[in-house]
Amino acid sequence: MDAESILRGVQPLMGEVVPIRSVQETRPLEEYAEAYVAEVNVKTASKVIKALDSKFPRDSSHPQSHLRRFAKHNQIPESLRPTLLKQGYLPSQTIFVLVPPPLPAPEALQALLAPFAPPPREPPTTPQPTEPSSTTTSAPAPADTTPAASKITLHTITVPMQPPLTPPQAELWSSKMWPVVFNPAAPRALIAPPPQILSRVRDSINPKAGHYLALAQIVAAEAEQSGLGRGVGAVVVDPELEPEATDIDPQTEAAEGGSTWTDAIVAVAGDGRYSRREGGNPAQAELVGGGGGGGPNPNCGVYNADCEGGPELHALMRVVELISSKRREDQPGSRRQQIRPVLYGLEDYFLKKSDVAAKVEADDGGVGPRIRSRAQGGYLCNDLDVYFSHEPCICCCMGLLLSRFRAVIFPRRGRMVSGGLASEPVVKPVPVETEGGESTEASEDKEDDSEKTREYYGLHWRKELNWRALGFEFVAENDSTGESCAEKGVPFHA
Amino acid sequence: MADRMDSRHAYFMKQALFMGEKALETGETPVGCVLVYNDEIVSSGMNDTNKSMNGTRHAEFIAIEEMLDKYPRSHLRSTDLYVTVEPCVMCASALRQYQIRAVYFGCGNDRFGGTGSILSLHSDLSIDPPYPVHGGIFREEAIMLLRRFYIQENENAPKPRPKKHRELKTSFEAGVSGN
Numbered sequence: 169m170d171a172e173s174i175l176r177g178v179q180p181l182m183g184e185v186v187p188i189r190s191v192q193e194t195r196p197l198e199e200y201a202e203a204y205v206a207e208v209n210v211k212t213a214s215k216v217i218k219a220l221d222s223k224f225p226r227d228s229s230h231p232q233s234h235l236r237r238f239a240k241h242n243q244i245p246e247s248l249r250p251t252l253l254k255q256g257y258l259p260s261q262t263i264f265v266l267v268p269p270p271l272p273a274p275e276a277l278q279a280l281l282a283p284f285a286p287p288p289r290e291p292p293t294t295p296q297p298t299e300p301s302s303t304t305t306s307a308p309a310p311a312d313t314t315p316a317a318s319k320i321t322l323h324t325i326t327v328p329m330q331p332p333l334t335p336p337q338a339e340l341w342s343s344k345m346w347p348v349v350f351n352p353a354a355p356r357a358l359i360a361p362p363p364q365i366l367s368r369v370r371d372s373i374n375p376k377a378g379h380y381l382a383l384a385q386i387v388a389a390e391a392e393q394s395g396l397g398r399g400v401g402a403v404v405v406d407p408e409l410e411p412e413a414t415d416i417d418p419q420t421e422a423a424e425g426g427s428t429w430t431d432a433i434v435a436v437a438g439d440g441r442y443s444r445r446e447g448g449n450p451a452q453a454e455l456v457g458g459g460g461g462g463g464p465n466p467n468c469g470v471y472n473a474d475c476e477g478g479p480e481l482h483a484l485m486r487v488v489e490l491i492s493s494k495r496r497e498d499q500p501g502s503r504r505q506q507i508r509p510v511l512y513g514l515e516d517y518f519l520k521k522s523d524v525a526a527k528v529e530a531d532d533g534g535v536g537p538r539i540r541s542r543a544q545g546g547y548l549c550n551d552l553d554v555y556f557s558h559e560p561c562i563c564c565c566m567g568l569l570l571s572r573f574r575a576v577i578f579p580r581r582g583r584m585v586s587g588g589l590a591s592e593p594v595v596k597p598v599p600v601e602t603e604g605g606e607s608t609e610a611s612e613d614k615e616d617d618s619e620k621t622r623e624y625y626g627l628h629w630r631k632e633l634n635w636r637a638l639g640f641e642f643v644a645e646n647d648s649t650g651e652s653c654a655e656k657g658v659p660f661h662a
Numbered sequence: 663m664a665d666r667m668d669s670r671h672a673y674f675m676k677q678a679l680f681m682g683e684k685a686l687e688t689g690e691t692p693v694g695c696v697l698v699y700n701d702e703i704v705s706s707g708m709n710d711t712n713k714s715m716n717g718t719r720h721a722e723f724i725a726i727e728e729m730l731d732k733y734p735r736s737h738l739r740s741t742d743l744y745v746t747v748e749p750c751v752m753c754a755s756a757l758r759q760y761q762i763r764a765v766y767f768g769c770g771n772d773r774f775g776g777t778g779s780i781l782s783l784h785s786d787l788s789i790d791p792p793y794p795v796h797g798g799i800f801r802e803e804a805i806m807l808l809r810r811f812y813i814q815e816n817e818n819a820p821k822p823r824p825k826k827h828r829e830l831k832t833s834f835e836a837g838v839s840g841n
Contacts, residue, residue, distance in 0.1 A: 447737075473759070474734070474736045478726065478759065478760060479759055492715040492716035495715035496714065545820070547715070548715065548716070548717045561755065561759070562783065563759060566752030566755065566774075567752050570752060571718060586788065632780050633774065634773050
């Protein structure tokens with residue numbers, strides 16, 4: 169069947185696209201540290217801040233703006249009240265200042281804060297017995313000053329070092345540890361994509377994701393049937409080439425047998441791990457498949473590393489190479505093309521389409537070629553989206569980040585034990601769970617008990633890495649029926 | 663490692679550094695490597711991402727491709743990699759998939775490192791056996807190569823950052839990554 173009729177016959181997967189949470193969201197880093205609290209004269213609060221900030225400058229690489237610097241009496245968590253409020257001052261007289269880590273020497277801090285100590289209480293009560301408490305450091309009262317007024321007591325408490333991720337978390341910390349501020353924008357900047365960008369991209373890819381993923385599966389089937397690779401496919405889309413959303417409705421359009429839904433596709437590639445000759449020996453496809461084309465390669469049924477080719481023959485690496493060959497404007501028969509040949513009909517179809525469209529669009533002064541060359545400003549896989557039939561292996565996940573893809577999408581049913589994108593086990597539907605965070609925690613606890621079957625890298629978005637992409641999983645309408653899931657099949661690197 | 667570094671490791675890493683030097687000369691990120699099979703260098707590689715317009719063409723991939731020209735991939739199981747910089751996450755996974763015998767590197771890679779700095783793909787749970795990693799061989803030489811590269815502007819990036827006022831740093835802090 170020729171490419172055009174294959175494309176006209178594509179039946180989109182039905183379902184929807186959901187963002188893959190970052191590992192910082194699924195396994196939030198909860199870090200706590202000790203901080204000092206001191207009771208000071210409420211009228212001197214602004215001077216206290218000035219004195220602290222000039223003596224102990226804040227480290228801007230560890231912002232602690234989520235921790236309130238002062239707590240009024242009524243903001244002190246219940247558990248700290250017996251310790252902090254025992255001096256018996258009125259809320260109109262004193263306020264509590266927080267000194268977060270790195271902690272200065274207690275003596276230096278006490279000396280600095282001494283001028284801001286609350287005035288002695290009137291009438292003076294019986295002298296406070298000095299309690300040998302491990303959490304309280306009393307200043308040695310110098311004999312030549314007014315002892316009661318200069319005495320600063322430092323209380324040691326525990327505070328959260330990371331900003332809260334949710335309002336409930338902020339409330340919890342405020343009620344148990346120290347008053348905390350929730351800022352919806354700031355804390356997420358590093359640990360997850362900005363919500364507005366994530367939802368805008370999700371909404372824009374959702375309508376056609378089912379089509380692209382269905383095509384990725386067709387490409388995968390072509391690779392598997394050829395005997396040259398495993399059944400894994402990748403489809404690369406340039407969002408800039410998408411027709412305006414109002415122009416066509418992909419559902420209707422596909423139903424009418426058209427293929428304009430393919431307009432934004434710039435390249436596709438299937439897996440080719442059995443196609444390469446190594447050390448002058450025949451390729452796996454030639455050894456066992458009689459030259460290819462004779463149906464699935466028998467190696468597909470097992471995982472034998474020696475027969476797996478290598479990651480550069482995986483669908484992602486192959487599609488990246490096809491795109492870079494256009495950027496480089498390789499001539500037919502070039503050395504790179506001999507090393508990494510085009511293997512499948514659909515790959516060839518889209519590459520040729522790129523050539524033709526380039527001429528047409530350039531003539532009418534349009535947007536330019538579908539895959540811009542280096543000379544035309546094309547760069548790696550900048551701002552492209554990639555759709556997979558399976559969850560790519562961690563090597564390919566990093567490869568797509570290094571290639572600067574904008575977004576990566578794969579079907580949940582295509583999860584692999586060797587995959588690099590998922591950040592948590594699939595959460596089975598829990599009856600009537602209103603609090604999303606709680607149901608996740610429950611499932612994670614269960615996972616810890618059972619034997620670990622895979623790593624959850626969530627590599628698409630990790631704050632430690634220089635490059636990040638938006639990651640999405642496609643949840644099919646009938647996924648909950650639990651039929652055929654690649655994660656339970658033969659393990660291999662997709 | 664540095665104290666007990668035998669001349670064999672030193673020799674192979676010198677060859678990897680030589681490849682890094684070559685990469686620098688051609689405007690590529692100066693990372694070089696060699697693959698050693700039966701005590702012999704069977705292939706070498708240097709980064710090729712700029713020239714190829716392919717962000718996955720790291721030194722390790724180039725060297726493996728060259729080796730597979732002459733040997734079947736099963737030979738990688740008895741092959742060691744010497745690379746000037748800790749393999750990135752992508753290469754660390756690829757080396758695991760190829761079941762490399764051991765990896766020796768110069769300096770750590772706290773941006774992308776996949777064998778201990780950011781992730782530990784050489785030892786994490788996987789369907790392939792783990793491999794041992796030894797860092798810190800000619801670490802300072804590897805870092806100097808990178809510094810000489812990064813004070814330049816990246817003419818390949820769509821929007822190069824101006825770096826006119828940068829100066830080449832030549833000092834080293836003791837005990838940072840790579841040891």
